[in-house]
Amino acid sequence: MEAPLLHLALVGTPNSGKTSLFNALTGSRQKVANYPGVTVERKEGFFVTPAGRQVSVVDLPGTYSLRGRSPDEEITRDMVLGRTAGEAAPDLILCVADATNLRLTIRLLLELKDTGRPMMLVLNMFDIAARRGVSVDVPKLSEALGVPVVTSIAVRKGGIAELLGRTDEIAAQEQTPVGPNRWQPLTASQLRAMQAEADRIIASAVTLPAKPDTWTGRIDAVVLHPVAGLFILALILFLMFQAVFAWAQPLMELLSSGFDALGQLVQDTLPEGLLQSFLQNGVISGVGSVIVFLPQIIIIFLFILLLEDFGYMARAAFLMDRIMGGAGLHGRAFIPLLSSFACAIPGIMATRVIDNRRDRLTTILIAPLMTCSARIPVYTLIISAFIPDRDVWGWFNLRGLVLFGLYAAGISSALGVSFLVKFFMLRDYAPAPFMLELPDYKLPRLKSIAIGVYTRAKMFLQRAGTTIFSMMVLIWFLASFPTAPAGAEGPAINYSLAAIIGKALEPLLAPLGFNWQIAVALIPGMAAREVAVAALGTVYAIEGGKEAADQIGHVLATKWSLATALSLLVWYIFAPQCASTLAVIRRETGGWRWMAVTFVYMLALAYLASLATYNMAVTLGAG
Amino acid sequence: MSEQTDIRTSQPLGLAKRGYSGVIQHLAVAEAMSALAGHELESRLIELGFVEGARVEVLHEGIVGRDPIAVRVENVTIALRRREAMAIIVA
Numbered sequence: 094m095e096a097p098l099l100h101l102a103l104v105g106t107p108n109s110g111k112t113s114l115f116n117a118l119t120g121s122r123q124k125v126a127n128y129p130g131v132t133v134e135r136k137e138g139f140f141v142t143p144a145g146r147q148v149s150v151v152d153l154p155g156t157y158s159l160r161g162r163s164p165d166e167e168i169t170r171d172m173v174l175g176r177t178a179g180e181a182a183p184d185l186i187l188c189v190a191d192a193t194n195l196r197l198t199i200r201l202l203l204e205l206k207d208t209g210r211p212m213m214l215v216l217n218m219f220d221i222a223a224r225r226g227v228s229v230d231v232p233k234l235s236e237a238l239g240v241p242v243v244t245s246i247a248v249r250k251g252g253i254a255e256l257l258g259r260t261d262e263i264a265a266q267e268q269t270p271v272g273p274n275r276w277q278p279l280t281a282s283q284l285r286a287m288q289a290e291a292d293r294i295i296a297s298a299v300t301l302p303a304k305p306d307t308w309t310g311r312i313d314a315v316v317l318h319p320v321a322g323l324f325i326l327a328l329i330l331f332l333m334f335q336a337v338f339a340w341a342q343p344l345m346e347l348l349s350s351g352f353d354a355l356g357q358l359v360q361d362t363l364p365e366g367l368l369q370s371f372l373q374n375g376v377i378s379g380v381g382s383v384i385v386f387l388p389q390i391i392i393i394f395l396f397i398l399l400l401e402d403f404g405y406m407a408r409a410a411f412l413m414d415r416i417m418g419g420a421g422l423h424g425r426a427f428i429p430l431l432s433s434f435a436c437a438i439p440g441i442m443a444t445r446v447i448d449n450r451r452d453r454l455t456t457i458l459i460a461p462l463m464t465c466s467a468r469i470p471v472y473t474l475i476i477s478a479f480i481p482d483r484d485v486w487g488w489f490n491l492r493g494l495v496l497f498g499l500y501a502a503g504i505s506s507a508l509g510v511s512f513l514v515k516f517f518m519l520r521d522y523a524p525a526p527f528m529l530e531l532p533d534y535k536l537p538r539l540k541s542i543a544i545g546v547y548t549r550a551k552m553f554l555q556r557a558g559t560t561i562f563s564m565m566v567l568i569w570f571l572a573s574f575p576t577a578p579a580g581a582e583g584p585a586i587n588y589s590l591a592a593i594i595g596k597a598l599e600p601l602l603a604p605l606g607f608n609w610q611i612a613v614a615l616i617p618g619m620a621a622r623e624v625a626v627a628a629l630g631t632v633y634a635i636e637g638g639k640e641a642a643d644q645i646g647h648v649l650a651t652k653w654s655l656a657t658a659l660s661l662l663v664w665y666i667f668a669p670q671c672a673s674t675l676a677v678i679r680r681e682t683g684g685w686r687w688m689a690v691t692f693v694y695m696l697a698l699a700y701l702a703s704l705a706t707y708n709m710a711v712t713l714g715a716g
Numbered sequence: 717m718s719e720q721t722d723i724r725t726s727q728p729l730g731l732a733k734r735g736y737s738g739v740i741q742h743l744a745v746a747e748a749m750s751a752l753a754g755h756e757l758e759s760r761l762i763e764l765g766f767v768e769g770a771r772v773e774v775l776h777e778g779i780v781g782r783d784p785i786a787v788r789v790e791n792v793t794i795a796l797r798r799r800e801a802m803a804i805i806v807a
């Protein structure tokens with residue numbers, strides 16, 4: 094008879110190493126849904142124990158108690174108590190503790206015991222504990238707590254064998270030791286008594302070194318210094334944006350010339366006609382013009398994941414708390430907002446760590462204003478076409494500076510919107526508390542960073558292969574049909590459906606300095622921002638013929654005025670051009686209302702700001 | 717042999733300067749002007765290790781109004797605002 098699937102659940106305080114243990118147990122492929130900032134999605138993995146038992150394990154969001162004060166913590170509570178619809182209560186809870194920092198986890202463990210579920214304590218980060226001189230009397234601790242205790246070094250798969258062996262033992266027990274669920278929300282005095290009990294148990298079984306981690310102290314002395322700390326934060330952000338522009342350039346040029354060569358090959362080998370035009374203009378120049386941005390997207394995710402793994406993100410929240418508080422934002426909003434620089438979707442999902450509903454809503458509303466990586470293709474294209482590649486003040490690049498300015502504009506408008514929301518909509522509002530553990534610094538793990546970057550790159554390429562590809566086919570079709578009548582004057586595209594649609598929209602967008610080609614590109618750009626670049630590529634390629642196909646930047650420089658270019662840049666800071674973001678907002682706020690609010694306010698901002706920019710630029714002689 | 721007795725007046729942690737170290741005497745959640753209800757604030761503070769007898773040290777302060785503060789509680793570092801730290805009476 095086959096034993097039934099054994100359900101394990103990983104529970105513990107934030108940063109205790111649950112995700113690392115999850116990866117060590119199940120192999121790294123399950124990290125897919127772990128977005129930067131927090132563990133936000135239900136992540137399940139499978140493995141087989143040495144005794145051949147099939148096991149499933151879920152990685153639950155970190156929590157200090159079972160009270161469930163945020164949507165994230167509620168997930169953990171409901172899973173542990175077996176209240177989640179369609180999910181059995183776990184057969185075994187693995188309570189994961191940072192061995193250098195046991196107080197809060199042991200308190201949590203005592204609370205978890207009330208649920209009656211079988212449990213095992215995993216003393217993780219045992220390498221750090223040993224190095225720091227923490228010594229644990231494991232048998233004694235196990236006896237005092239009344240649960241099995243194992244040690245582990247999750248990032249090096251240390252201690253996994255013993256953990257699996259113990260799991261088999263527990264699973265093999267004749268009678269499943271499930272007790273009655275006696276858990277109830279605890280009163281303050283019960284909590285207090287529990288913490289005292291935890292402290293007593295720790296004192297009896299654990300010897301702590303006198304000194305805390307000296308490295309963390311030394312780094313924090315600089316990084317959390319009121320002045321130097323903010324300076325370092327600004328420097329990190331600035332470095333990130335310079336890197337996105339400067340370091341990625343050689344790779345991007347390589348990719349770009351690769352696609353040019355591919356297009357040339359198609360042109361040389363296929364006979365002139367529809368198929369050649371479709372492959373060269375629709376597929377290669379369209380999809381290629383988006384894939385070229387892969388290096389930049391890798392760099393931005395690399396920065397965010399590195400900062401996250403190092404332990405810097407919580408420090409950034411500390412530094413920014415009061416500054417963001419001035420704009421009506423919670424310090425915890427910093428991590429979701431920083432994640433939104435990569436993509437607003439994980440950013441909006443990461444707002445689940447914010448327990449106050451209003452704080453969370455404000456953060457969701459402004460997250461799409463952060464410059465996400467999908468804007469980079471648009472910005473880069475226009476900047477390289479219109480802004481000279483010059484050095485200013487020695488080592489700053491003018492293009493890098495403009496890009497930095499666009500990011501800064503996104504951030505300041507987000508703060509402004511948040512301020513207005515606080516002022517007009519959520520007036521009777523007292524600031525929710527900011528309480529956050531600052532974990533010890535850890536050397537980032539190359540492997541987990543690599544997995545994270547790889548996953549995001551794959552997602553980007555998948556998007557390029559599906560959404561963007563299908564949009565490109567559509568654009569190519571609209572721009573190619575109907576074909577020009579015999580003996581017609583001018584480029585054939587002028588007779589196409591695309592031109593008809595674009596010209597119909599032109600009066601609406603003309604005050605912003607947008608021509609009908611831009612109008613055409615903006616329609617599919619509603620699905621995803623980077624599509625607009627590909628769409629412009631296709632439209633101008635079909636219009637201009639072969640010479641225009643590879644040099645889209647040059648074509649733009651001759652066809653647009655500087656005022657139009659600036660106006661489009663500004664449009665992209667604000668415009669709500671991302672169907673997936675809007676869908677996530679609807680899901681996370683539980684209704685259409687806030688999605689509609691986001692769409693309308695962003696569109697209005699985009700229109701007004703572009704209108705102002707265009708007219709100002711024309712007045713200054715850039716028209 | 718004169719034994720030095722450390723008689724210190726108790727004060728809220730919310731008023732402590734950087735470098736201050738002391739021991740938690742009790743929690744006085746009614747005194748803090750927190751947005752949270754008293755029992756909720758009390759529960760959260762306890763869950764983060766702020767209980768009677770715990771040793772605390774103010775490690776860092778923010779730039780605006782010296783807020784928030786980073787406090788070492790036994791061997792954990794917690795960031796919180798002074799508004800909530802007013803509920804923690806130390807000496």
Ligand SMILES: Nc1nc2c(ncn2[C@@H]2O[C@H](COP(=O)(O)OP(=O)(O)O)[C@@H](O)[C@H]2O)c(=O)[nH]1
Nearest residue numbers: 107108109110111112113218246247248402535
């Ligand atoms: N040295 C060491 N670092 C670890 C260990 N387990 C986790 N880490 C690191 O601790 C940090 C937090 O781990 P993570 O798994 O994300 O914690 P979670 O928040 O509980 O999911 C990461 O930087 C890990 O690389 C361990 O056993 N030893």
Ligand SMILES: [Mg+2]
Nearest residue numbers: 111112131132
């Ligand atoms: Mg995790």
